[in-house]
Amino acid sequence: MKDKEVWIEDQYGIDQGRSLEIKILKSIEKIKSDFQEIEILESKYFGKVLLIDGIIMLTEADEFCYHEMIAHIPLCVHPQAKKVLVIGGGDGGTVREILKHQEVKEIDVCEIDSAVIELSKKHLPNLANSFGDKRVKIYYQDGSKFIQEYKNEYDVIIVDSSDPIGPAEVLFKREFYEDMYLALKKEGIVVTQAESFFYNQEIIRSLFSFIKEIYPIAEYYYTMVPTYPSGVIGFTFCSKKYHPIKDFSLEKTLDLKNLKYYNPEIHYSSFVLPNFAQKLK
Amino acid sequence: MKDKEVWIEDQYGIDQGRSLEIKILKSIEKIKSDFQEIEILESKYFGKVLLIDGIIMLTEADEFCYHEMIAHIPLCVHPQAKKVLVIGGGDGGTVREILKHQEVKEIDVCEIDSAVIELSKKHLPNLANSFGDKRVKIYYQDGSKFIQEYKNEYDVIIVDSSDPIGPAEVLFKREFYEDMYLALKKEGIVVTQAESFFYNQEIIRSLFSFIKEIYPIAEYYYTMVPTYPSGVIGFTFCSKKYHPIKDFSLEKTLDLKNLKYYNPEIHYSSFVLPNFAQKLK
Numbered sequence: 001m002k003d004k005e006v007w008i009e010d011q012y013g014i015d016q017g018r019s020l021e022i023k024i025l026k027s028i029e030k031i032k033s034d035f036q037e038i039e040i041l042e043s044k045y046f047g048k049v050l051l052i053d054g055i056i057m058l059t060e061a062d063e064f065c066y067h068e069m070i071a072h073i074p075l076c077v078h079p080q081a082k083k084v085l086v087i088g089g090g091d092g093g094t095v096r097e098i099l100k101h102q103e104v105k106e107i108d109v110c111e112i113d114s115a116v117i118e119l120s121k122k123h124l125p126n127l128a129n130s131f132g133d134k135r136v137k138i139y140y141q142d143g144s145k146f147i148q149e150y151k152n153e154y155d156v157i158i159v160d161s162s163d164p165i166g167p168a169e170v171l172f173k174r175e176f177y178e179d180m181y182l183a184l185k186k187e188g189i190v191v192t193q194a195e196s197f198f199y200n201q202e203i204i205r206s207l208f209s210f211i212k213e214i215y216p217i218a219e220y221y222y223t224m225v226p227t228y229p230s231g232v233i234g235f236t237f238c239s240k241k242y243h244p245i246k247d248f249s250l251e252k253t254l255d256l257k258n259l260k261y262y263n264p265e266i267h268y269s270s271f272v273l274p275n276f277a278q279k280l281k
Numbered sequence: 282m283k284d285k286e287v288w289i290e291d292q293y294g295i296d297q298g299r300s301l302e303i304k305i306l307k308s309i310e311k312i313k314s315d316f317q318e319i320e321i322l323e324s325k326y327f328g329k330v331l332l333i334d335g336i337i338m339l340t341e342a343d344e345f346c347y348h349e350m351i352a353h354i355p356l357c358v359h360p361q362a363k364k365v366l367v368i369g370g371g372d373g374g375t376v377r378e379i380l381k382h383q384e385v386k387e388i389d390v391c392e393i394d395s396a397v398i399e400l401s402k403k404h405l406p407n408l409a410n411s412f413g414d415k416r417v418k419i420y421y422q423d424g425s426k427f428i429q430e431y432k433n434e435y436d437v438i439i440v441d442s443s444d445p446i447g448p449a450e451v452l453f454k455r456e457f458y459e460d461m462y463l464a465l466k467k468e469g470i471v472v473t474q475a476e477s478f479f480y481n482q483e484i485i486r487s488l489f490s491f492i493k494e495i496y497p498i499a500e501y502y503y504t505m506v507p508t509y510p511s512g513v514i515g516f517t518f519c520s521k522k523y524h525p526i527k528d529f530s531l532e533k534t535l536d537l538k539n540l541k542y543y544n545p546e547i548h549y550s551s552f553v554l555p556n557f558a559q560k561l562k
Binding site: 001002007009014016017018019020021022023043044045046062065196198199224226229230231232259260261262263265266268269272273274275276278 | 282283288290295297298299300301302303304324325326327343346477479480505507510511512513540541542543544546547549550553554555556557
């Protein structure tokens with residue numbers, strides 16, 4: 001039995017009859033921004049926790065599983081990604097991993113809510129210190145509008161979004177994926193956060209119903225994150241030219257430092273899905 | 282916010298500051314056996330749930346992820362497993378999967394608690410109907426003692442145990458793995474439930490500290506099960522001769538029917554571990 005006063009419950013799955021709870025020592029800071037409620041908490045076993053509208057965005061203990069996999073998969077496939085766009089990603093973890101690739105010369109970050117970046121800089125330095133790198137430029141804009149202003153601009157676009165409720169809803173629509181196609185260079189790759197094949201099958205089916213029409217290569221891969229619903233979260237891999245397996249470069253993985261999750265074999269195996277999940281794409 | 286009256290919390294991780302909760306419609310039957318408290322519940326979204334001492338053993342919605350992987354991995358490596366022992370496995374799910382292999386002629390099941398089998402037969406027919414097959418023989422005994430009476434007897438032993446607290450604690454000890462070595466035929470394979478590489482690292486380290494000394498081949502593989510802690514659970518693969526990858530037989534997978542998780546590519550990828558998990562074995 002738990003002492004209820006010191007636990008938080010992740011709100012995302014409650015309507016679907018499931019909830020992950022973790023034990024909290026204290027709330028460090030809680031604010032209401034123009035877009036959402038953002039809170040940093042200290043947990044007993046998972047380090048600090050970033051909570052947005054009651055949903056766990058990350059914990060310090062397992063964020064590496066997500067951030068390494070959203071960044072290194074596309075960047076070890078694209079042979080020479082010089083300019084990368086991150087949409088969302090206000091905690092800085094994705095940028096931290098992208099910066100490990102020396103060929104990347106410019107990283108634009110488009111985050112709708114400056115408060116996420118401010119709070120992360122203050123309380124999650126291991127992630128948000130990445131924003132201090134001189135290759136990084138931050139835009140505080142709606143990603144779905146930002147993307148419409150660019151054509152043939154980016155080698156890789158990474159959509160590190162929250163769930164399709166609230167401000168991120170538009171990032172799961174066909175128009176957004178069409179606009180990203182235009183914003184990519186002719187050999188570009190898009191990777192987007194695409195939920196769990198256990199709990200969000202309708203979202204994945206919906207995404208693949210149109211991304212297969214837009215991109216010549218449309219695949220799905222996953223990573224394991226204990227503090228996300230079901231312990232599994234996946235990504236779309238949308239590409240104009242490069243295939244995630246056939247064009248994977250082992251060489252590019254050799255220079256990557258301090259990896260706790262990603263390795264060349266994981267690169268391959270993350271695209272291998274259980275039978276029931278293969279049918280979603 | 283949840284209506285607390287209709288949720289159960291999995292007790293296993295509560296001391297480590299984490300808990301999965303699922304929404305329950307009603308309790309179907311709850312008994313106190315000689316060994317443990319056993320309950321069958323009807324959940325809102327996961328079908329029926331088997332709970333032992335407050336810990337989720339299985340839900341109808343995702344049990345296939347576990348049972349397919351504990352059974353088909355060893356049986357698609359061993360070229361001709363005729364006699365198989367299951368220790369634990371009182372719900373019948375593992376036996377259901379073993380029965381899909383025509384080469385298996387005898388399945389001994391050693392379950393310490395007859396009440397688990399009785400309740401499963403009554404309420405989980407999709408799993409426990411397997412016990413009615415004429416190849417199956419059930420022994421109600423302590424698996425750690427049962428195994429000491431057999432030498433050179435089994436082609437494959439599958440330990441489908443609960444967590445190493447209560448009656449299953451002895452199944453995580455060196456002596457038990459030594460006794461299983463002796464009970465195996467000279468080309469035999471043991472597979473055992475071996476917890477999560479996220480949450481149970483000390484258990485995995487402890488197991489590998491001695492299984493590597495006992496078995497020439499000692500590997501670790503995993504499956505994803507949303508209603509288990511962290512969403513991931515692993516298995517030891519201990520073998521006298523056959524290697525789980527080099528000796529895997531694609532042909533054996535062709536006859537397997539109604540698989541929702543296991544496939545040949547999953548066979549390979551389930552042995553691929555994130556960097557941090559590789560260090561445990």
